[in-house]
Amino acid sequence: MARNKFDADEEIEQKFNPHIVMRLAKWIKPYTKWMVLSCVIMLVSSAISLTSPYLTRMAIDKAIPNADYRMLVIISAALLLSTLVVRILLAQKLRIMTRVAQKIIVNIRRDVFIKLQSLPFSYFDSRPHGKILIRVVNYVNSLSDLLSNGIIQLISDLFTLIVIIGFMIAIDVKLTLVCMAVLPILFIILISMKKKQHEAWKQESYKRSNLTAYLSESLNGMKVTQSFAREEVNQGIFNELCNKCKTVWIRAVNINNIIWPSVDILSTLGVTLVYLAGINWLGETVTIGTLVAFAGYIWRFWQPIQNLGNFYNSMVTTGAYIERIFELLDEDDAISDKPGARELPPIRGHxxxxxxxxxxxxxxxxxxxxxxxxxxxxxxxxxxxxxxxxxxxxxxxxxxxxxxxxxxxxxxxxxxxxxxxxxxxxxxxxxxxxxxxxxxxxxxxxxxxxxxxxxxxxxxxxxxxxxxxxxxxxxxxxxxxxxxxxxxxxxxxxxxxxxxxxxxxxxxxxxxxxxxxxxxxxxxxxxxxxxxxxxxxxxxxxxxxxxxxxxxxxxxxxxxxxxxxxxxxxxxxxxxxxxxxxxxxxxx
Ligand SMILES: Nc1ncnc2c1ncn2[C@@H]1O[C@H](COP(=O)(O)OP(=O)(O)OP(=O)(O)O)[C@@H](O)[C@H]1O
The missing domain is CATH 3.40.50.300 (P-loop containing nucleotide triphosphate hydrolases)
Structure with missing residues (x-):
């Protein structure tokens, strides 16, 4: 194993394998029940909130033209109630998921610590301890959010998307196809940026790890630093490491920032296309109510897409951290019990x-x-x-x-x-x-x-x-x-x-x-x-x-x-x- 110094990037020795993500399931499994419950809550709340454009359409196309006040009151009450129920459900989901996320953090940290304690001296000899510390503390934090909220959000967004597309098709098939026409462009952008994004976050994890390593080493050696009056030199080294962290962080965030405006622009483009097509087809197959209801759905259609993009983004970002955690967990124990190893009986000391x-x-x-x-x-x-x-x-x-x-x-x-x-x-x-x-x-x-x-x-x-x-x-x-x-x-x-x-x-x-x-x-x-x-x-x-x-x-x-x-x-x-x-x- 190569020796590593605080300012040397600790390259991942085992290349990232996407299937490794499947191993994350191990930490989620004990909380399946709570995750399913959260999913159900999310699905129910999405389904409820999705009814509002439909109700709006009824109000515009039926209740208002016919001056049907009773129907208007019922629709308004239904809209109010649905908002209230959705808020309560989401608050419950948040409460459950916060607890699940914290429990997952505890479990991952426990596994990492158990592994650490079983590793041979050579593992600790070969790298600054700060680089180990950051895996146990920071990387686990990022991972847990992805495992808990991220996955729930993913499932519920996929469901919401399917339901929205269903509603949209029910309202107007042609407008739905127009709305989805811009999606391939989004996929191309996401896929083409993936490599750069992953590399940028990997660099960020290297530099952050170097900074933590130096900080931990400095704390351990503070007495020596002060007795040799090395404070200024060390300050310089620390500043340099901080600056490197800043540079790679900005670069990584800039790459992310290219992606999100693209989603925004594409969503606006999609909506514009729908309006243009809708106005063009107005009167033939499309009513005003249909267009208003459709407009309500297309904005909602883009929300889960943005969230899915966000999830994808976190996966790519956190991928760099997952690699580090798994690398540690997969570290060869080297000094481990052989199969069939036996207990040393009470000895005499020969x-x-x-x-x-x-x-x-x-x-x-x-x-x-x-x-x-x-x-x-x-x-x-x-x-x-x-x-x-x-x-x-x-x-x-x-x-x-x-x-x-x-x-x-x-x-x-x-x-x-x-x-x-x-x-x-x-x-x-x-x-x-x-x-x-x-x-x-x-x-x-x-x-x-x-x-x-x-x-x-x-x-x-x-x-x-x-x-x-x-x-x-x-x-x-x-x-x-x-x-x-x-x-x-x-x-x-x-x-x-x-x-x-x-x-x-x-x-x-x-x-x-x-x-x-x-x-x-x-x-x-x-x-x-x-x-x-x-x-x-x-x-x-x-x-x-x-x-x-x-x-x-x-x-x-x-x-x-x-x-x-x-x-x-x-x-x-x-x-x-x-x-x-x-x-x-x-x-x-
Ligand atoms: N973890 C290590 N990795 C690589 N080389 C090591 C490691 N630990 C010790 N060595 C090397 O092995 C040799 C023997 O080291 P060891 O610590 O056994 O010496 P020692 O006789 O106990 O020395 P001292 O009296 O200074 O403690 C030295 O050359 C040392 O540089």
Whole structure:
């Protein structure tokens, strides 16, 4: 998958297939009952409103010439009543459809979010997160309107059109044919503009996506921006992205704007033709009442045509958004359970890498022939230069990525044969920048095990030496954190993450030790916390502190994706190789 930057248009990899629209039915289906009800309401209201020109004709041709006041009063009352009923029915339909549209939005967002959570790291690695965000929030909104109101409108407009044509034919066949003579011109315009219109809206979706990506990246990196005083440069980039958005939006709307005046002009042309023909034929087959009634219908005839054109327009416009949503939903899970995958039974913590090779991108091998066996309860320290492949080794163990060659076995079972969720339940991961979510400290600790009681959360915090600083906050465990633990120091964030992992009680623990220096008091707390965390578990630590490395049962020195030295601290020092050099260089 190609990598994408905020200002690079994220081309759709899978070309738009019109049949994809049929898949939209999945989201409409649960609301068929309400959609049908809305359709019926629309149809009834259209049928009622269509009677008024007919009634007008009766008034002009019969009631007025014959001075039949009783008939006039009845016709007027019928006209008034029909307007009232139509208004009430339409208000009901609006109420139903607003609810249906919102429910559809919820369902699409739910499906998209479920999919997002199942996607491999590589998906998130390969694009700015803002570009994902816009699909879930904005594109879904546009889609839902099309799915709910659009479709109801489509059905009711088609029906209205058929009924109107029926009324028109009943009044005068020749005038009906005259009125419809301009329709082929409209179809030609719509079809000839379709490609341009779709392309224009696709460009609009690219630029909007780029803008959102930059905005989200800027918000995440605001501290860095301010500390490097980059505000003006960033302002320039943002302005440029906004301007690009503006340009493509104007272009897309201009194309739409070519279409609507054409419909207007054509409808006026159609009406003019009918008047000319009607006046010409007046007296022969056409009465004044017929002409007035017909005029009432031809204006109504063009309204659904305009709406149908509108629907077509939304389809073309939203097509660009639908493509993006489906592209996400069709994204290859890559890391998914194999058919017949089984649950990992409770494990002891035996881990084996059997000649494992791996690369993130084809042709760029990262791990080469990684081969080791770890018995339950051992602590492994993984060390080596930056970019050597340490994190990659542990990423494969949690199956965030699949090994390319070789096997990884837990308690003798190939992890490819296992359900991913069941692996992750027993393999706890604590990354260097362990993310804390917005919410209280208690909620963040409970993230490790959702059914844990307050007492269990606090016990975990005590065990990893986090209780002391948490209790010092006036709100204690109820202190509210902003996303990523805003308001806490690095060391405090780490201790809370320790408590969270301890609570989940994994058999195998993967820990990327933080590099940031902390004060000696916190350092001591972290050491004690870590000691508690490692007890009785198989642990892989990407270690940065000499104390952690020294205490490990085995140390792997990784270089260029290979384990080039292995043994305990003293054995590796005696080797006087990479490790000894690192210790004398880094920890001297
Ligand atoms: N998602 C990714 N896509 C492509 N390449 C990646 C990805 N993650 C890491 N790499 C590359 O893989 C190599 C190994 O990365 P890894 O993160 O495993 O190194 P590391 O030893 O943990 O480094 P550090 O000590 O700096 O964290 C690096 O060259 C890195 O550029």
């Amino acid at each position: 881990v084996q890498f059997d000649h494992v090779d791996f690369s993130y991108e084809p042709g760029n091998p990262i791990l080469k022939d990684v081969d080791f066996t770890i018995t339950p309860g051992m602590t492994v320290a993984i060390v080596g230069p930056t970019g050597a492949g340490k994190t990659t080794i542990v990423n494969l163990l949690s199956r965030f990525y699949n090994a390319e060659k070789g096997k990884i076995l837990i308690d003798g079972i190939d992890i490819q044969e296992l359900m991913i969720k069941s692996i992750r339940k027993q393999v706890g991961v604590m990354l260097q920048d362990s993310f804390l979510f917005s919410g209280t400290i208690m909620e963040n600790i409970r993230y490790g095990r959702l059914d844990a009681t307050d007492e269990e959360c606090m016990a975990a915090a005590k065990a990893v030496q986090a209780h002391e600083f948490i209790s010092a906050f006036p709100e204690g465990y109820n202190k509210v954190l902003t996303a990523n633990g805003g308001g806490l120091s690095q060391g405090q964030k780490q201790l809370i993450s320790f408590a969270r992992v301890l609570l989940s009680d994994p058999r195998i623990l993967i820990l990327d030790e933080a590099t940031s220096s902390v004060d000696t008091h916190t350092e001591k707390a972290l050491q004690q916390g870590l000691g508690e965390l490692l007890k009785g578990r198989t642990s892989f630590i990407i270690a940065h502190r000499l104390s952690t490395i020294r205490n490990a049962d085995v140390i792997f020195f990784v270089d260029h994706g290979e384990i080039v030295e292995r043994g305990n601290h003293n054995e590796l020092l005696a080797l006087n190789g990479h490790y000894a050099k690192m210790v004398s260089g880094v920890f001297a």
